[in-house]
Amino acid sequence: MIATQQHRRFASAIALGLISLSWAPSSFAVEISPPPALSNKAFLLMDFDTGQVLASSNPDQPLPPASLTKMMTSYIVEQSLKSGRLKPTDQVRVSLNAWCRGSSTESCMYLPLNSSASVMDMLRGIIVQSGNDASKAMAEHLGGSEDAFAQTMNSEAKRLGMTRTHFDNATGLPAPTHLASARDLAVLARAIIRDSSDYYPIYSEKEFKFNGIKQGNRNALLYTDPTVDGLKTGHTEAAGYCLTASSKRNGMRLISVVMGANSMQDRADQTRALFNWGFSSFEKAKAVGANTPLASAPVQFGKADGVPAGVLADWNLMVPRGQASQIKTTVQLNPEVKAPVAKGTVLGKVVATIDGKPYGEQNLVALQPVEQSGIFLRAWQHIRKLFK
Numbered sequence: 001m002i003a004t005q006q007h008r009r010f011a012s013a014i015a016l017g018l019i020s021l022s023w024a025p026s027s028f029a030v031e032i033s034p035p036p037a038l039s040n041k042a043f044l045l046m047d048f049d050t051g052q053v054l055a056s057s058n059p060d061q062p063l064p065p066a067s068l069t070k071m072m073t074s075y076i077v078e079q080s081l082k083s084g085r086l087k088p089t090d091q092v093r094v095s096l097n098a099w100c101r102g103s104s105t106e107s108c109m110y111l112p113l114n115s116s117a118s119v120m121d122m123l124r125g126i127i128v129q130s131g132n133d134a135s136k137a138m139a140e141h142l143g144g145s146e147d148a149f150a151q152t153m154n155s156e157a158k159r160l161g162m163t164r165t166h167f168d169n170a171t172g173l174p175a176p177t178h179l180a181s182a183r184d185l186a187v188l189a190r191a192i193i194r195d196s197s198d199y200y201p202i203y204s205e206k207e208f209k210f211n212g213i214k215q216g217n218r219n220a221l222l223y224t225d226p227t228v229d230g231l232k233t234g235h236t237e238a239a240g241y242c243l244t245a246s247s248k249r250n251g252m253r254l255i256s257v258v259m260g261a262n263s264m265q266d267r268a269d270q271t272r273a274l275f276n277w278g279f280s281s282f283e284k285a286k287a288v289g290a291n292t293p294l295a296s297a298p299v300q301f302g303k304a305d306g307v308p309a310g311v312l313a314d315w316n317l318m319v320p321r322g323q324a325s326q327i328k329t330t331v332q333l334n335p336e337v338k339a340p341v342a343k344g345t346v347l348g349k350v351v352a353t354i355d356g357k358p359y360g361e362q363n364l365v366a367l368q369p370v371e372q373s374g375i376f377l378r379a380w381q382h383i384r385k386l387f388k
Helices: 004-016 066-083 119-127 132-143 146-160 182-195 200-204 264-281 375-386
Strands: 042-047 053-057 091-093 116-118 207-210 213-216 228-236 240-249 252-261 282-288 295-298 306-310 315-320 327-333 346-354 357-366
Touching (some): 042 264, 053 182, 053 264, 066 146, 066 240, 119 132, 119 200, 119 207, 132 146, 146 182, 182 228, 182 240, 182 252, 200 228, 228 264, 252 264, 282 327, 295 357, 306 346, 315 346, 327 357
Antiparallel strands (some): 042 053, 091 116, 228 240, 240 252, 295 306, 306 357, 327 346
16 A cells, blocks of 8 residues: 555646656556566656656656767757758758768768768758768758757757756767756657657658668667657667657557667667556546636626636646546636736636546636726726725
């Protein structure tokens, strides 16, 4: 039996979204088995739609990310294509700095020195072949230099909310301050899937041939699990074997990050185990529907005395399987709301509970605007308020 104190810690973790969900309180009608025990430096399993963390270990420890770094490089390339800054057929030159000399210690697209390749070939070289040369060439093309491009990478990381990450280069080659956390890498993977939908299918391509050299994608799960469609592998001596992957089953998508596994086989097996556990243990449930009035918030000095409050988009939660029908919601309104009120103004919060225990919360907002009353009516409302 799990103690009451543990119940509170579990509920707080879910409500804040800061701590992983690794087991369910024993009062749930359906128990969740613990997540798999994994031998690595860090891991995290996240639901794509909600961003809810289902399980994790050491998720916020900055660690060497190896070629998982290239997810940020490819993301910036994809967003530059999306904005029109880059065109798919633009030619990218291979400088001496970008040129890969064929060392066995790094992965290469094998771009000839002083040659050029299209942006789309470079993007495939980064994603499928994990080419350091392609990554450096694109960094120089977009940033002028790899160092300048790294500044853009860090700006993007900050914008996405990656708080435990710092990039020194576009490739993931070892550097003392080049670090990322498992949570941040899941955030980045989520951004790629969400923001780069036109280019995301490249992450599932099993091979790419350039300059007569065909190389296979190093993500072993692409060959064995048809539900896996990305994202990126990485390996250095310092980082160990890393894998960020995504799987979609029956309309539900999960993102997994494994860092510091002992082998290629381990990182694939551990990712598979996380997906199997997550899909079998959780289901998506709608806590509140979009534009559904949950309460009427009193409004002072408005043309209307109240405003309907709810959420503007469906609020979904990942819950233990069999518990969707057990979700209850309660509303907490702010003490004073004064007109004018714009649609979307925060009026309080709605709290979801399961078996009476907090499971998450969301801002409660105005579903429609309320204009301020005229000067004479407002004066009368002030007077009436004084005598209440």
